[in-house]
Amino acid sequence: MSKDKEYYFNKNDLKQFGNITEFQEQMGKDYFKWYGNVMAEGALTKREKALIALAVAHAIQCPYCIDAYSSDCLSQGSDEEQMMEAVHVAAAIKAGTTLVYGVQMMNHVKEKSM
Template identity: 60%
Template sequence: MSEHNHYYDPADLKKFGEVGKNAKELGEKFFSWYGSVFAEGALSEREKSLIALAVAHAVQCPYCIDAYSNDALEKGANLDQMTEAVHVAAAIKGGAALVHGVQMRNIVTKKTM
């Protein structure tokens, strides 16, 4: 893929607000809820930002990784904390794959002598 011909364009991140096009009311509801989700609450803004960063890696969303790498810095997180957050995501992803090995084992146990 050439630099100018790819699915993910960093400039598209700025168009996030356009997801409300053709569905204005739903878009407004989404962004209102989104804003409330990330506001200081039982969890701090920084904790929420680190969770978002971890989830961004789990769902492998380059826009989200860009947005929440910057956001976590602006919430006072450092690279050690952000790296640990990514490891949490990786551990859950890895663990989720491995725990399915139980299913594999169940099937194989049933099918074999």
Template identity: 40%
Template sequence: MSEDLYPKATRELAELRHRLAPEAADAFRTFGEVVFKDGALPAKIKQIVAVAVAHVTQCPYCIQGHTKAALKAGATPEELMEAVWVAAEMRAGGAFAHATLMLDTVQRRSAGQG
């Protein structure tokens, strides 16, 4: 991760973030703990999903943190790479599917409706 673009996530910054909004910070931490516990989906799968989503949201901190958590939960590099490819297809698929909006606009404009 580029230190010029994204500062290192330090304990000092985490403590500052907590001091500025402790109730929200505590609620968010608790929310994360609940979400990533074993449930209908095992924690490993939830972390693999989180790695894929982090690639779609393009959060470098999330990519690193959830990759570490996924590996700790037993995910393999192959599983993580497949999840990233699924995320890439879904992101590209969204652009492809939304071409329908562009084509509809083109057709309406050509028909004098827009």
């Protein structure tokens, strides 16, 4: 590990992802095999899966995933407009989950209020 590590997210770490098998080989191998099957063409196309992954990447705010699935979306044939719509879907669902707690707040306020 670098002595002068000054940050948590290092772009080059993404390239080392495959090395997670170093500490737990079988689980790592199982994960990558499962991942490969999940992202393969199936009932959903690879392009649709890449757009879902891009939206999730934004929702969980993972910079590695954002880089990886932005490239994957381009490779699979999505354009800028489609990719930004996917990000808006993620944002809309995240906003909705915040706002829906407003119902709990309202219920509580009504319980406590005359």
